[in-house]
Amino acid sequence: MKELVLAGNPNAGKTTLFNELTGARQSVGNWPGVTVEKKQGKFTYQDENWVVTDLPGTYSLSPYSMEEKIAGAYIVEQRPEVVVNIIDASNLERNLYLTLQLLELQQPTVIAMNMMDIVDRWKIELDIKKLATKLGVPIVPISASRSEGLEELRSAIAEVSKKPSLGMGNPVTFSEDIEATIAKLMKEYQLDEKESRSRWQAIRVIEEDLDVCASLGVEKLHLYDHERTEMTHLRYRYIHDLIDRVMKRPERFESMTEKADKILMHPWFGLPIFGFFMYMVFTMTFTFGGWLAGPVESLFGWVSVSVDAILTQLGVAEWMISLLTDGVISGVGGVLVFLPNIAFLFLALSVLEDSGYMARVAFLMDRFMRKIGLSGKAFIPLLMGFGCSVPAVMATRSLESDRDRKAAMMMIPFMSCGARMPIYLLFASVFFPGKEALVTFFLYFLGVLVAVLMGTIFKDTLFKGSGDPFIMEMPTYHIPTMKTVGRSVWEKVEDYIVRAGTVLLAASVVLWGLLNFNMQGMTEMVNSFGAQLGHMIAPIFAPMGFGNWESSLSLVTGIMAKEAIVSNIAIIFGMGEAAGEAALNGNMSGMLTGIQQAFPLAAAFSFLIFSLLYTPCLATLTVIKRETNSWKWMFFSAGYTFAVAWVYAVIGYGLAMKFSVLVSAAVLAFGTMGMIAFRTRDKRRKEEVEWEQL
Numbered sequence: 001m002k003e004l005v006l007a008g009n010p011n012a013g014k015t016t017l018f019n020e021l022t023g024a025r026q027s028v029g030n031w032p033g034v035t036v037e038k039k040q041g042k043f044t045y046q047d048e049n050w051v052v053t054d055l056p057g058t059y060s061l062s063p064y065s066m067e068e069k070i071a072g073a074y075i076v077e078q079r080p081e082v083v084v085n086i087i088d089a090s091n092l093e094r095n096l097y098l099t100l101q102l103l104e105l106q107q108p109t110v111i112a113m114n115m116m117d118i119v120d121r122w123k124i125e126l127d128i129k130k131l132a133t134k135l136g137v138p139i140v141p142i143s144a145s146r147s148e149g150l151e152e153l154r155s156a157i158a159e160v161s162k163k164p165s166l167g168m169g170n171p172v173t174f175s176e177d178i179e180a181t182i183a184k185l186m187k188e189y190q191l192d193e194k195e196s197r198s199r200w201q202a203i204r205v206i207e208e209d210l211d212v213c214a215s216l217g218v219e220k221l222h223l224y225d226h227e228r229t230e231m232t233h234l235r236y237r238y239i240h241d242l243i244d245r246v247m248k249r250p251e252r253f254e255s256m257t258e259k260a261d262k263i264l265m266h267p268w269f270g271l272p273i274f275g276f277f278m279y280m281v282f283t284m285t286f287t288f289g290g291w292l293a294g295p296v297e298s299l300f301g302w303v304s305v306s307v308d309a310i311l312t313q314l315g316v317a318e319w320m321i322s323l324l325t326d327g328v329i330s331g332v333g334g335v336l337v338f339l340p341n342i343a344f345l346f347l348a349l350s351v352l353e354d355s356g357y358m359a360r361v362a363f364l365m366d367r368f369m370r371k372i373g374l375s376g377k378a379f380i381p382l383l384m385g386f387g388c389s390v391p392a393v394m395a396t397r398s399l400e401s402d403r404d405r406k407a408a409m410m411m412i413p414f415m416s417c418g419a420r421m422p423i424y425l426l427f428a429s430v431f432f433p434g435k436e437a438l439v440t441f442f443l444y445f446l447g448v449l450v451a452v453l454m455g456t457i458f459k460d461t462l463f464k465g466s467g468d469p470f471i472m473e474m475p476t477y478h479i480p481t482m483k484t485v486g487r488s489v490w491e492k493v494e495d496y497i498v499r500a501g502t503v504l505l506a507a508s509v510v511l512w513g514l515l516n517f518n519m520q521g522m523t524e525m526v527n528s529f530g531a532q533l534g535h536m537i538a539p540i541f542a543p544m545g546f547g548n549w550e551s552s553l554s555l556v557t558g559i560m561a562k563e564a565i566v567s568n569i570a571i572i573f574g575m576g577e578a579a580g581e582a583a584l585n586g587n588m589s590g591m592l593t594g595i596q597q598a599f600p601l602a603a604a605f606s607f608l609i610f611s612l613l614y615t616p617c618l619a620t621l622t623v624i625k626r627e628t629n630s631w632k633w634m635f636f637s638a639g640y641t642f643a644v645a646w647v648y649a650v651i652g653y654g655l656a657m658k659f660s661v662l663v664s665a666a667v668l669a670f671g672t673m674g675m676i677a678f679r680t681r682d683k684r685r686k687e688e689v690e691w692e693q694l
């Protein structure tokens with residue numbers, strides 16, 4: 001089997017190409033850090049089997065971050081038959097730097113010139129033949145998202161693997177000084193001139209690749225600072241000249257993106273505009289969900305009644321029927337009811353992401369985060385936390401320092417993930433009809449504020465240090481493709497369904513058991529294990545206004561998975577109803593009255609705040625343990641989020657008892673902002689963020 005490695009900048013389209021080549025369904029993202037672990041797939045071309053590795057996206061092979069280390073080391077050690085360097089043709093300047101470093105590795109290389117559709121649309125003239133001659137490697141123009149040029153690419157790959165001499169070269173001429181230093185180093189460390197990687201190793205010593213230095217036994221560092229700077233400079237100059245020769249772009253064109261960014265990236269209005277977009281997303285989520293809620297509820301009601309009827313006919317034991325209808329169907333169904341809303345939310349977020357807008361939000365946040373002393377780069381994992389904390393925690397690998405990584409991991413759980421949405425959907429529609437979107441917006445916003453506040457506290461205590469600069473090119477805006485958006489939505493919907501069928505199913509069965517049994521055997525719900533357990537811990541929650549055993553119990557099981565809170569509520573309040581009648585109305589309506597009776601309005605408000613902020617789910621805790629390799633951080637994360645949630649929910653309840661919910665929400669949000677401002681008053685530096693837009 002032959003190996004092919006995909007290397008390229010973040011956002012060059014690696015994952016899209018990987019999926020096209022292998023037929024896999026990896027998630028495509030519009031910001032760096034999405035592909036952190038390398039992924040592998042297979043394909044066959046002309047009776048030859050290939051294994052394809054999708055490396056994490058990097059701007060260079062200089063080992064400044066974990067991703068860059070992984071990418072560089074992998075190619076050197078693995079020596080794949082072919083390296084496919086995928087380039088975003090609409091961003092050549094930035095992309096070619098990595099290309100030059102890849103060519104230094106002297107491996108058989110093919111360049112896949114991606115995004116040719118954009119190049120065509122912009123009427124950019126790109127002389128690919130000339131570029132290929134200059135670089136000494138074959139270049140195939142493709143458009144990964146439109147599946148164009150893939151056949152040509154496969155054939156070029158096959159060809160290069162058969163004639164490995166083809167296209168190896170080192171196009172940049174370094175100065176004599178540098179060449180002399182390279183020669184000296186090769187001699188000093190006895191690097192064989194005939195070995196293709198020797199020259200590369202010498203260059204890496206100059207660039208202070210600590211791994212290479214260690215393997216060669218280099219002891220003194222900082223000997224070649226001058227050479228290193230000059231090398232970088234020469235590479236950039238070479239790229240600049242090269243582009244002048246092979247590319248002609250019309251003047252007018254970038255203006256569309258630029259015009260849009262004048263408004264969307266405005267230093268003052270940028271973030272409020274983002275807030276407005278999110279508000280619109282929530283409004284549409286509720287409106288759209290509202291249309292489908294009726295039919296979906298009736299469906300579950302009908303399923304429940306039919307299962308009940310059929311099983312009774314068959315003479316199945318009553319407890320078994322109860323387990324299936326009151327437990328499984330209520331618990332799993334209670335969460336699945338929200339699938340249409342959730343699907344719409346994912347759809348809206350995918351569109352924002354794929355259009356290139358979300359990458360800009362990361363920028364806007366970077367400006368803000370750096371002012372308060374946090375790493376802007378950390379905001380990408382935080383944004384991913386809106387989807388699910390688990391991949392978000394893994395994405396912190398893209399942060400350079402261990403300190404920033406841990407700080408980000410401690411902040412991520414406050415970002416409101418998709419699993420918390422069903423709780424908002426349920427509670428907002430019961431308690432705040434007409435204001436659902438506003439309430440949801442507030443919760444998301446509060447989550448971000450609390451995350452930032454905690455971040456500033458960590459920066460002064462556990463993880464001292466200042467934020468690293470964050471440089472990233474912004475993708476040009478484009479109309480999202482059905483394929484990418486569809487794939488991304490389906491992936492998340494699938495995940496939601498799978499979770500409902502596994503974790504939530506298990507949780508529902510366990511809860512049903514807890515609610516129907518005690519030491520004496522089967523019993524009424526009020527005397528069950530579940531009620532006893534709920535009563536035992538209820539005092540913890542009493543100061544938040546919902547000291548009833550039902551909600552206490554559901555919060556405990558919510559640690560298994562946040563959606564389980566909704567399952568539990570559906571089961572508990574669904575069972576409270578006279579079963580037959582509830583089923584006839586669809587389980588929902590009976591359940592809704594139950595909830596309304598159990599929570600005063602102020603308590604519903606604090607319950608939402610608590611659910612937003614408290615202890616992350618087991619899956620998140622597990623991944624924090626794995627990524628920090630320490631139980632200590634896992635328990636810390638579980639405990640301190642609980643404490644923070646408790647404080648916020650108690651204050652929220654107190655406020656909501658005195659004032660309207662709207663006022664209470666405003667006080668909480670502004671209060672948190674005030675604390676952030678206070679904590680960072682002397683840290684706000686004048687320096688503006690240097691962000692590059694090519």
Ligand code: GDP
Binds near residue numbers: 015116118354478481
């Ligand atoms: P990666 O970070 O290198 O893995 O890049 P992705 O595969 O995640 O792609 C980044 C973005 O570029 C996604 O929004 C893709 O839909 C988009 N994209 C990929 N290939 C093309 C292409 O050929 N043309 C256009 N217009 N967009 C593309």
Ligand code: MG
Binds near residue numbers: 015016027028029035
């Ligand atoms: Mg990717």
